[in-house]
Amino acid sequence: EPEVTQTPSHQVTQMGQEVILRCVPISNHLYFYWYRQILGQKVEFLVSFYNNEISEKSEIFDDQFSVERPDGSNFTLKIRSTKLEDSAMYFCASRTTTGDGETQYFGPGTRLLVL
């Protein structure tokens, strides 16, 4: 069964460093999302992406964040200068437009720790 994959599964970085989190959505999906979950808290929406542009972003998604679909398969989230409070689990999700198009399928997450 097709699934969303994310790399790396864990990343440790120093405050101020740039990180890129990678996602490979399900191949025929057209809508892509990033969410984050700070340890012990709820899952929060960051950004949605469709047709090579951001559809919607939350207040969390400030200028330090950017997303890109560099090729036909990858979808990346970049944090330019990480802060301690960026430590969280980051989930990528994708969905299609037909059939079961209303369901977002989530990847396994990348656990980011900023020291």
Next chain:
Amino acid sequence: AQKVTQAQTEISVVEKEDVTLDCVYETRDTTYYLFWYKQPPSGELVFLIRRNSFDEQNEISGRYSWNFQKSTSSFNFTITASQVVDSAVYFCALSSMNRDDKIIFGKGTRLHILP
């Protein structure tokens, strides 16, 4: 504004007991989706169910059942004959029926099934 409230932060039951997880939502949309996701200790988000706002039929899937009541804006989840493997955090969530809308999650209910 959209909001999902899961008033039960943590629940413990003995194996084989039935348990109901409560979910109350708020939305101004007339059409929307409701979801339940399971997050086991390994951290991934496992999709359990999606309901449309115009379909109030209750659903049963094995030991799982869902009770959707628009009149009370509730979408409760019942596990029958609970098992230790059901131990996880369960998130109720909501999204509008827009083309690319985000999912709004509740804070989750941590369920402990005691052997």
